[in-house]
Amino acid sequence: MRIPRIFTTQQLTTSSSVILEKEAANHVSRVLRMTTGHQLELFNGDGYSYFGNIVSIERNQVSVEIVESRASDNESPLNIHLYQGVSRGDKMELTLQKGVELGVKQFTPLITERCGVKLDDKRWQKKHEHWQKVIESACEQCGRNSIPTLHPAIKLQAALEQLTSNSFFMHPDASNSFKSINADTKSELQLWVGPEGGFSDEEINWVETHGCKPVKLGPRVLRTETAALAAVAVMNSVWGDF
Structure with missing residues (x-):
């Protein structure tokens, strides 16, 4: 038992x-x-x-x-920081839960132009507390003894100040795949994923201007929760312990 x-x-x-x-x-x-x-x-x-x-x-x-x-030594060798556009309903919870299982070490919820969740500061704090419990429960289930960091929700423009040279964002028209990228896997790997509807054209321009590299996952357009989890799995497969 x-x-x-x-x-x-x-x-x-x-x-x-x-x-x-x-x-x-x-x-x-x-x-x-x-x-x-x-x-x-x-x-x-x-x-x-x-x-x-x-x-x-x-x-x-x-x-x-x-x-x-x-x-316990079951942590992923990759320090993946997922910047996830906040999605509606239980989609965000699914992304957090499965992201924990896949080894993500940091999460930052992104407030973007097409974000369908509009809350005041007090309700964002309650949402943060709920998401923290989702992360802790996922650790209980998957056997992780280190709790991933959940940063407060932040607007995209402010978050861009945190971009590093190891940053990637999901774009269905990108020419690069993770297999074609020579990443520095010993430092933080930032993964940026838009909400439902994706990043706007203006936001894509901001992200690219700040040096974030566009990456695609095959020829099909993925939903936001699918894109994040598939990308983390691919990163683990190409650079990590899968």
């Missing part, structure tokens, strides 16, 4: 006990219906897995005694 993995923000050490946060405790006791004596795998983003046993369950409190820690 697979041992459930639970993310916690608390400090973890062997030969110690920890009380799980309310949401995690509810998942363990009410959803998984675990009881005292059952094993759990905990992680907090420090690169280790911590294995322990449930020693008590009282109301919404679950106490776990940690008995062993193990280092």
Whole structure:
């Protein structure tokens, strides 16, 4: 039986006990219906897995005694930073979730001309908190012990100041493929993907003017969530550990 993995923000050490946060405790006791004596795998983003046993369950409190820690080396060798145009509905969540599984190390949501999500600062903050939980849950599922960084949503023009010489954006009319590019894989690899409807002509001009290289994925036009995930998979295949 697979041992459930639970993310916690608390400090973890062997030969110690920890009380799980309310949401995690509810998942363990009410959803998984675990009881005292059952094993759990905990992680907090420090690169280790911590294995322990449930020693008590009282109301919404679950106490776990940690008995062993193990280092994990399942991170992608590539430092991929995905700049993703914010999409509507659950498409953005899908991109974040699967991006975590594929090894993306940083995410920056982009607010662009064709972005269909219009929020005030307070609602952007709530959206950020929700997306952070999506990332943490994806790490629980895929076995990553390092939590990818989620940067605040930023307008495209402001984000362009962060461009490096290792930056690529998806464009269906580009002549380059990832196989034809000699990238510096030891530094950050930036991948820029437009929202539904893509980048506008003006935005494409901005991106290219700042030195971002256009890249295409075959002869077909891909949806925004497909383009991002396919591109990350190709980058891992060409330069990474696939």
